[in-house]
Structure formats: structure tokens, C-alpha cells
Amino acid sequence: xxxxxxVPGDIVSDNIKMSGSGTYVRDGxxxxxxYGILNAGDRYISVIPLAGKYIPHANDRVIGIVTxxxxxxxIVDINAPYEGVLHISQYPQRIDVENMSRYLKVGDCxxxxxxxxxxxxxxxxxxxxxxxxxxxxxxxxxxxxxxxPRVIGRSGSMIRLLKSEIGCGMFVGQNGRIWIxxxxxxxxLAIQTVKYIEDYAHTPGLTERxxxxxxxxxxxxxxxxxxxxxxxxxxxxxxxxxxxxxxRNGNE
Amino acid sequence: xxxxxERFIIDGKRLDGRSFDxxxxxxIELSPLDRADGSCYLEWGRNKVMAAVxxxxxxxxxxxxxxxxxxxxxxxNMASFSVDDRIRPGHNxxxxxxxxxxxxxxxxxxxxxxxPKTAIDVFVEVLRADAGTRTAGINAASLALADAGIPxxxxxxxxxxxxxxxxxxxxxxxxxxxxxxADVPVAMTVGEEITLLQMDGHLTPKEFYKALELAKxxxxxxxxxxxQALVEKYNKDYSVDEDDAxxxxxxxxxx
Numbered sequence: 001x002x003x004x005x006x007v008p009g010d011i012v013s014d015n016i017k018m019s020g021s022g023t024y025v026r027d028g029x030x031x032x033x034x035y036g037i038l039n040a041g042d043r044y045i046s047v048i049p050l051a052g053k054y055i056p057h058a059n060d061r062v063i064g065i066v067t068x069x070x071x072x073x074x075i076v077d078i079n080a081p082y083e084g085v086l087h088i089s090q091y092p093q094r095i096d097v098e099n100m101s102r103y104l105k106v107g108d109c110x111x112x113x114x115x116x117x118x119x120x121x122x123x124x125x126x127x128x129x130x131x132x133x134x135x136x137x138x139x140x141x142x143x144x145x146x147x148x149p150r151v152i153g154r155s156g157s158m159i160r161l162l163k164s165e166i167g168c169g170m171f172v173g174q175n176g177r178i179w180i181x182x183x184x185x186x187x188x189l190a191i192q193t194v195k196y197i198e199d200y201a202h203t204p205g206l207t208e209r210x211x212x213x214x215x216x217x218x219x220x221x222x223x224x225x226x227x228x229x230x231x232x233x234x235x236x237x238x239x240x241x242x243x244x245x246x247x248r249n250g251n252e
Numbered sequence: 253x254x255x256x257x258e259r260f261i262i263d264g265k266r267l268d269g270r271s272f273d274x275x276x277x278x279x280i281e282l283s284p285l286d287r288a289d290g291s292c293y294l295e296w297g298r299n300k301v302m303a304a305v306x307x308x309x310x311x312x313x314x315x316x317x318x319x320x321x322x323x324x325x326x327x328x329n330m331a332s333f334s335v336d337d338r339i340r341p342g343h344n345x346x347x348x349x350x351x352x353x354x355x356x357x358x359x360x361x362x363x364x365x366x367x368p369k370t371a372i373d374v375f376v377e378v379l380r381a382d383a384g385t386r387t388a389g390i391n392a393a394s395l396a397l398a399d400a401g402i403p404x405x406x407x408x409x410x411x412x413x414x415x416x417x418x419x420x421x422x423x424x425x426x427x428x429x430x431x432x433x434a435d436v437p438v439a440m441t442v443g444e445e446i447t448l449l450q451m452d453g454h455l456t457p458k459e460f461y462k463a464l465e466l467a468k469x470x471x472x473x474x475x476x477x478x479x480q481a482l483v484e485k486y487n488k489d490y491s492v493d494e495d496d497a498x499x500x501x502x503x504x505x506x507x
Contacts, residue, residue, distance in 0.1 A: 007407055007483070009407055034398075035399065053308055081309050081310050081369075202486065
């Protein structure tokens with residue numbers, strides 16, 4: 001696969017109508033705005049960045065960590081340059097202001113959704129959805145948010161592969177945090193695999209590569225710990241974020 | 253401090269054997285620092301500089317936040333051991349000035365509007381100085397910014413020109429800088445928009461324009477090297493891949 005790498009300032013097209021994400025228009029030409037991989041579509045040319053921070057947008061599903069319990073708000077770290085604010089009224093049940101930390105206290109991890117981001121970059125979080133909840137078990141790892149689409153795969157193919165092959169629960173937040181649940185061995189394997197995906201995120205044929213990686217890993221693992229592997233509880237995890245347009249765009 | 257040489261140009265060559273329009277050799281290493289969002293180590297002749305970029309990240313104190321754009325913070329610092337005579341560590345008049353002009357070399361290029369209320373921090377440490385550290389720092393910082401995935405209109409490339417023995421020469425080395433007649437650092441984008449231009453010493457208007465053209469050609473050469481480094485980082489990762497995947501899988505079955 002011929003993947004072209006571009007650096008900021010490279011001219012990528014002379015048709016300004018083609019200007020997509022990661023590009024800008026200068027003197028009637030479309031130029032790359034970030035260091036990344038050129039993604040030339042039929043209608044738009046965009047550049048997929050190779051690095052960068054997570055910037056919150058409305059309807060993003062993210063994994064946050066409560067950092068502060070303020071008056072009628074929880075302040076949540078969402079792995080972005082901006083802090084998330086979860087209002088007490090967003091909690092599914094009525095809570096008294098005095099009792100807030102009984103429900104969510106500092107250090108709690110939550111699966112939440114970005115409700116709205118205003119012009120002043122105040123990030124309002126929502127906790128109403130049935131899928132939003134506190135994460136009491138499992139482990140959370142953080143990867144580069146720009147690599148997150150590769151962990152999900154095209155319309156969720158990669159995450160499905162990981163869940164079924166490893167047999168663990170997994171949720172990939174758009175902010176680059178990944179929650180993994182299951183027995184310890186499987187979590188370890190899942191983390192190794194995710195790190196592997198992160199390292200090779202820019203390479204073609206990633207799914208096949210990961211399949212081979214898992215096969216090699218599991219050959220040894222199952223030979224040694226067959227019993228524990230059998231008794232793993234299959235955790236019903238929240239469905240992946242497969243539907244979002246952003247994710248789809250991110251995968252070629 | 254080295255002695256003033258009697259002549260800077262002997263038989264049409266400079267002290268280190270370069271011609272008038274020749275750069276010192278440049279070596280670039282991308283992402284040497286794990287904890288930074290983007291980083292670059294650059295050697296330029298006998299200069300050694302390290303640049304690190306953090307951000308966009310929350311800016312404190314809060315009153316310095318800008319509601320409409322990101323604030324760029326640039327810190328240029330010379331290590332106390334970077335020159336022959338140890339210098340006092342920390343900020344001084346010179347480093348504050350260089351930090352300011354370097355910051356201004358990047359501010360028009362970075363899409364700061366994308367990240368209101370945040371800070372983009374750039375740190376440049378000079379580990380060894382041998383004339384032209386501000387241009388080396390800008391070149392390294394430009395790559396570190398790209399490496400951090402910061403959206404920019406263009407890379408910034410910088411290069412100095414000067415005058416020694418009545419000749420306009422590109423990329424001054426230490427003796428030429430210390431005892432030369434003029435030193436003109438220039439930074440520009442791919443579109444040849446100049447973001448930094450300073451002058452120390454004296455040039456006639458005619459000499460100045462000649463120097464500027466020479467500086468631009470130097471910047472273009474630097475730009476090619478910067479671009480090459482960024483493209484190669486990816487290509488290198490990519491080819492290492494294949495072997496890694498195999499040795500990874502192989503190694504594990506041995507465990």
C-alpha cells in the first residue's frame with residue numbers, strides 16, 4: 001500500500017474544495033497542517049495525524065477519572081487539555097449535594113459521554129445514558145488518542161477480534177483510555193496486544209498482523225494455563241464506539 | 253575563547269574548508285525523549301541542541317490563558333557546560349531575548365486558534381554551543397512541534413548568514429561569529445515567509461539583500477533535511493516493523 005507521509009506545509013492538492021481535516025488552504029492550494037499520513041478520498045483530502053492530544057467533541061464516549069468533588073459538580077480528568085465537568089443533575093438518580101462523594105468520589109473511573117463543549121472549551125459530561133457507569137473492576141490503560149481508531153478497527157473489526165480472541169471485556173474511549181476487564185492473564189495479554197497495535201498503528205494489514213501476534217502469544221499461554229483460561233468469566237462489556245463517523249474516517 | 257584568526261578566507265575557502273555557500277553538517281534525531289509529546293535532538297556542526305514540546309496542555313496560572321487561542325511558550329536555555337568558560341545557569345538577558353524572538357518565529361505558523369485556553373510549551377536546551385544556536389534551536393523546535401502533532405502552516409527552517417573578510421558567507425562558525433563583521437539569523441517557512449530576522453554588525457543595503465538571498469538558500473537546504481528526517485522516521489519504523497513482528501512472535505514461543 002502506498003502510504004504517503006506529509007509534513008506541515010506540503011501542498012497536497014490544487015482543488016480547494018478537497019480540503020479535509022488536517023489540511024488548510026494557502027494561496028488557492030490545499031496544504032497539510034499536520035505531520036501525518038495522506039488520506040486522499042474521492043471528495044476530500046485529509047491528513048491523519050501521527051500524534052496529538054485528545055480534543056473533546058460532543059457525543060464522544062470517554063473514560064474519565066474524578067479529580068475533584070465540587071459544589072454540585074464533579075470535575076473529571078478526561079485526558080485532554082480541558083477538564084470535564086459532570087453536573088449532579090446528570091446522575092441518573094437524585095443526589096443531595098452533601099452526599100455526592102458517596103456516589104462518585106475522587107479517583108473513581110467513569111465511562112461517560114461528552115454532552116457539550118462550548119466556545120470557552122467548558123466540557124460538559126453526561127452520565128444519563130444506560131451505558132455510562134462507574135468502572136469498579138478491570139484496568140485502564142492510556143494510548144495515543146490518534147491511534148485509538150486502529151484499536152477499534154474499521155466498523156469495530158479490531159475490537160471484536162480482540163474481545164473474542166482474548167476473551168476479555170473492553171471499551172475504547174475516544175480520549176485514548178481503554179478499559180479492559182477479565183481475568184488477570186487475559187488483561188495482560190490484551191494490554192500487550194493494544195500496545196502492539198499502538199506501535200504498528202501506521203502499518204498496512206494491521207488486523208492480520210495482530211492475528212499472527214495473538215496466535216503466537218496464545219500458543220504458549222494456553223499450553224501453560226489452560227484451566228484458568230477456561231474459567232474466565234465473559235464480562236458483558238459496553239458495545240464499542242463503532243458507529244461514530246470519526247472512527248470510520250480514521251480507518252482509511 | 254579562541255584567538256582571532258588573521259584571515260578568515262584562504263584560497264576561497266573558509267577556516268573549516270567550507271565554501272561561502274556551504275552549511276555545516278546537520279544530524280537530526282527525532283523523538284529521543286519519551287516523556288515529551290514531541291522532541292528532537294539536532295547537531296549542527298559542533299552545536300548540539302535538544303528540543304522538547306509539551307501540549308497543548310492546561311495553562312497555569314489561569315489569568316495567562318487566552319480565551320481565543322493557545323499561548324506559545326518558548327524557553328531557550330544554554331547549559332552551563334555548553335561553552336568553553338562555564339556560564340552561570342539560568343536565564344540571562346541574552347537567553348530571554350532569544351526565547352522571545354524564537355517564540356515569535358513560531359507564533360504565526362502554529363494554528364493556535366484550534367486550542368483556546370491552552371499552552372504549547374517549547375523547551376530548547378543548548379548542550380554545546382558553537383555559533384548559530386538560535387537557528388539550531390528553531391530548527392529542532394520546528395521538528396519537535398511536528399513530532400508532537402501540533403497543527404502548523406509550515407515547518408520553520410532557520411539559518412544564519414554573515415560577513416567575514418568582506419565576503420558574505422552562509423552559516424557562521426564560532427570564529428566567524430565572534431570576530432566577523434556581521435551576523436544575520438533568518439527563519440522562514442516553506443512559502444519563504446520570514447518569521448525571524450535579526451542583524452548584528454554592519455552590512456550595506458546591497459550586501460544585506462545578497463545575504464538575505466543566501467540565507468534563504470540555506471533555509472531551503474535545512475528544510476529538505478528536516479522534511480527528510482520526518483519522512484524517514486516513518487519509513488524506518490515501517491521497515492523495522494516486519495522484523496520486529498517476526499522476532500516478537502518467535503521470541504514469545506521460546507518463553
